[in-house]
Amino acid sequence: MCTPMKKTSTTVAQSDQVVKDPVQLVFTYPKVPLTVDCVIFGFEENKLKVLLIKSDLEIFKGQYSLLGDIVQDNEDLNEAAYRVLKQRTGMSDVFLEQVKVFGTPGRHPGGRVVTIAYCSLLNINHHELKIHDNDLDWYSVNAIKEMAFDHKQIVDECHAWLQKRIQEHPLGFNLLPEKFSLRELQNLYEAISGVSLDRRNFRKKFASMDLLIDINEMEQDVPHRPGKLYKFNFEKYAKSKRKWVGIDF
Amino acid sequence: MCTPMKKTSTTVAQSDQVVKDPVQLVFTYPKVPLTVDCVIFGFEENKLKVLLIKSDLEIFKGQYSLLGDIVQDNEDLNEAAYRVLKQRTGMSDVFLEQVKVFGTPGRHPGGRVVTIAYCSLLNINHHELKIHDNDLDWYSVNAIKEMAFDHKQIVDECHAWLQKRIQEHPLGFNLLPEKFSLRELQNLYEAISGVSLDRRNFRKKFASMDLLIDINEMEQDVPHRPGKLYKFNFEKYAKSKRKWVGIDF
DNA sequence: CCAAAAGTGTTGATATTACACCCATGT
DNA sequence: ACATGGGTGTAATATCAACACTTTTGG
CATH class of the missing domain: 3.90.79.10 (Nucleoside Triphosphate Pyrophosphohydrolase)
Structure with missing residues (x-):
């Protein structure tokens, strides 16, 4: 302990006694970095x-x-x-x-x-x-x-x-560029969760959530067919309530 | 701060300096109760x-x-x-x-x-x-x-x-008596979650999880048809792995 | 023309919801 | 007899998992 301290009582507050000076009380507490x-x-x-x-x-x-x-x-x-x-x-x-x-x-x-x-x-x-x-x-x-x-x-x-x-929660969007392709999004999910996901089902899932904004742009300079780019609809997500049902263990 | 302290540097460690004495270092930290x-x-x-x-x-x-x-x-x-x-x-x-x-x-x-x-x-x-x-x-x-x-x-x-x-997780079982009826279990879930659940679906759900042991006893002294009593199968639950799939927001 | 990834639908299985009647007990 | 909650099944719907081919681009 870094200060001299009077240990006048146990640390559990006594039951029949009213503490008038909280500062005094806290002063007696051990302290940690x-x-x-x-x-x-x-x-x-x-x-x-x-x-x-x-x-x-x-x-x-x-x-x-x-x-x-x-x-x-x-x-x-x-x-x-x-x-x-x-x-x-x-x-x-x-x-x-x-x-x-x-x-x-x-x-x-x-x-x-x-x-x-x-x-x-x-x-x-x-x-x-x-x-x-x-x-x-x-x-x-x-x-x-x-x-x-x-x-x-x-x-x-x-x-x-x-x-x-x-x-x-769609935390992942903080890890992506503002504009991203579905492939990038899926890669992110796979990297975090460590499992690989079915591409079609993944896309379907996000399509059904309707939280991605199609910005009508395409990837550039990729050595294959370019994908569409999307933004995340933060506004819409903020409004949507998290559903909450099911007992699942 | 409760002790006189030499503030020789910012609290962020300096980049080109090796700390040899961690005790000394920690000694300089502010402390809280x-x-x-x-x-x-x-x-x-x-x-x-x-x-x-x-x-x-x-x-x-x-x-x-x-x-x-x-x-x-x-x-x-x-x-x-x-x-x-x-x-x-x-x-x-x-x-x-x-x-x-x-x-x-x-x-x-x-x-x-x-x-x-x-x-x-x-x-x-x-x-x-x-x-x-x-x-x-x-x-x-x-x-x-x-x-x-x-x-x-x-x-x-x-x-x-x-x-x-x-x-x-089946935490709720810590709140119930060792032997309980399905009604008690459902009441517990309803009390915690604040929503009311369909009785048949609730029972079906727990039946399908197969985590309840039918102990062939009935409620006593209830002013209605007595229900069966169950125990929770902690052992089986401990062995079962939590499934973990789905993106759900 | 080749490589690489984009894009796209269907089907079967499973899970979820909504819903109504008879039964066993105590009073 | 009646009040109270126990116990049960089904049908409609939604969700999930598995799966293959065509398209577009760059090289």
Whole structure:
């Protein structure tokens, strides 16, 4: 603990006593360092990638870690995650969601550090990495073997989270260019979920959802018959309520 | 910040410098009080209930709060949640899962406190509350209007989480007696999801899943035709893999 | 003309919904 | 006898999975 503290009572509040000064109460609480780690997924060359950087801890020499930072005093947790995202990628208008907290004692060699994992998805081509210090770059999710801290586990859990989430929400569109072909969309789904899908059924599915806008443009410079390009109808999606029925296990 | 600290650099690690002493590094991190709050759901009188206690903070006089406690030094987060559950209810063999972190500055009147919400489900009849100090008791989720801190929001998010989760996993069985009738099971699903279901279809659904064991017993002392009693086949469920297909939004 | 991917429909199987009557029990 | 909820089946519909050929472009 970093401050001298009077431990006047057990930490469980006593039942017959009213606490008049909450500040005093909180002052007695143990405190832990809190960080956020951003699992920033991107999509490139038909592969799901994640933004990693070489760890600057000697103990993890040669290993990669997620982009993380301390949660500042009085900084909102989401804000901290958005700040990291902004600092590291320059992007701000992307999806970002809290996934899970990791706080096993011993997960950080410097002592207890609790970290909140955030997941975000961004379009690799929309943002050219300005700096490649410490090998900051996109790495294929499938190729990751070992990471610093418990970051492999965090990536795995975020990947599982994403696989599930993308079934229910069209998150994937944040990973694609504004205009995309159905093939690109399918490649994305296949890359994230790791299974291959029937092309006709996939197209039918999206056609029936009526969330794609045909912009009457075609792919250019492809060495085969060019496909139509679409935009995602974010507006329409925002209005549609998620259906919610069925018991399914 | 609670300790004098040399701010020798920004908190973002410098790119060309190797950190040799992680302990030293972590020592410079700001620290926050961390708590767990347990949203303990139960089912009684065909209503979804949650275990609440009157807040012992004067500022929240008359309002209810969740069962929470500090995360101790070097205590695993899950363990902290299980400890709270055990301390407050005496139960240990129940489902418990991390749902979300709440850390908006200002959510606690005593200063910044970050809390991790855990959700657990238990059978009210399996555990008689030993103590009712501070009005510790089960309260109907639907009847909750106002709570201390941001606990109403936490309950709402956990309820939404549960509604979603129960579609995919048979969590509900933790809320029921070991032997239950199909009517009780359906009441549970209706209470959690807030919609009413067709009885025949509901029964058909569960019959087709083949996860219920007919124990050849009947309800007793009901003022109508007694229903058959079942047990849940946990073993079979554990073996069955969750299917996972479909894009559905 | 060849390679590569685009585009397109049908069918069978399965799952979902909606819906009504008789039965067993306690009062 | 009656009130209460238990127990049951079917038909219409929607969804899902499997599957093959023609078209367009670039090289």
